[in-house]
Amino acid sequence: MRPITLTFDNGPDPEVTPGVLDTLGRHGIRTTFFVVGNRLASARAVSARAHDEGHWIGNHTWSHSLPFRERSDDAFVRAEIDDTQAVIGDLAHPDRLFRPYGGQGRLDGALTTNAAAHLEKGGFTCVLWNAVPGDFKDYDGWPATALAQVEPLAWPLVVLHDVHAAAMRHLDRFLGTLKDRGFAFEQAFPPDCVAIARGRATEVLATGVVSDGG
Numbered sequence: 001m002r003p004i005t006l007t008f009d010n011g012p013d014p015e016v017t018p019g020v021l022d023t024l025g026r027h028g029i030r031t032t033f034f035v036v037g038n039r040l041a042s043a044r045a046v047s048a049r050a051h052d053e054g055h056w057i058g059n060h061t062w063s064h065s066l067p068f069r070e071r072s073d074d075a076f077v078r079a080e081i082d083d084t085q086a087v088i089g090d091l092a093h094p095d096r097l098f099r100p101y102g103g104q105g106r107l108d109g110a111l112t113t114n115a116a117a118h119l120e121k122g123g124f125t126c127v128l129w130n131a132v133p134g135d136f137k138d139y140d141g142w143p144a145t146a147l148a149q150v151e152p153l154a155w156p157l158v159v160l161h162d163v164h165a166a167a168m169r170h171l172d173r174f175l176g177t178l179k180d181r182g183f184a185f186e187q188a189f190p191p192d193c194v195a196i197a198r199g200r201a202t203e204v205l206a207t208g209v210v211s212d213g214g
């Protein structure tokens with residue numbers, strides 16, 4: 001069995017997230033939802049349900065407006081990270097999961113030195129990714145893209161989004177296909193996608209791939 005980890009970013013969405021939770025529940029799959037702070041503030045019940053059903057809730061910035069590569073002054077970094085963590089409150093995973101906004105999935109520069117230092121000091125776990133099939137722009141084609149992306153990976157960590165109903169229509173069939181192909185769903189993250197673990201920088205951060213590349 002090959003491990004695979006799924007994550008859902010940019011929600012919660014009161015219209016779309018419940019259906020995603022229904023589908024994951026039918027398949028017995030637990031994942032992580034990286035939520036946007038200003039969305040969580042108005043749709044907390046949806047994320048509370050995800051938490052109650054065993055999914056992990058992570059921080060995906062307050063505004064999802066600018067990648068840190070484009071703005072990394074202290075005030076912005078603190079507001080994007082800390083305000084979101086505050087509103088997540090008791091739904092937070094103990095490892096204080098955080099995922100930067102990449103901007104179309106770009107990894108380079110997704111985490112600048114400023115943000116990395118703030119995440120380390122705050123004891124966060126910074127979770128990146130290795131597969132972005134583009135469900136946010138290719139509502140019907142993303143499953144095929146995803147299957148091609150995950151095939152060569154030892155442990156894929158796939159970024160999906162629980163905000164586009166037209167894309168999530170295909171989730172059930174996608175999950176079935178992954179099972180047919182021998183994938184086993186893991187909730188934990190592949191180590192080579194974790195840049196900071198509970199406040200400690202890992203080799204992933206040290207390589208510089210995400211530190212200041214963009």
Ligand SMILES: [Zn+2]
Nearest residue numbers: 009010064101
């Ligand atoms: Zn995002």
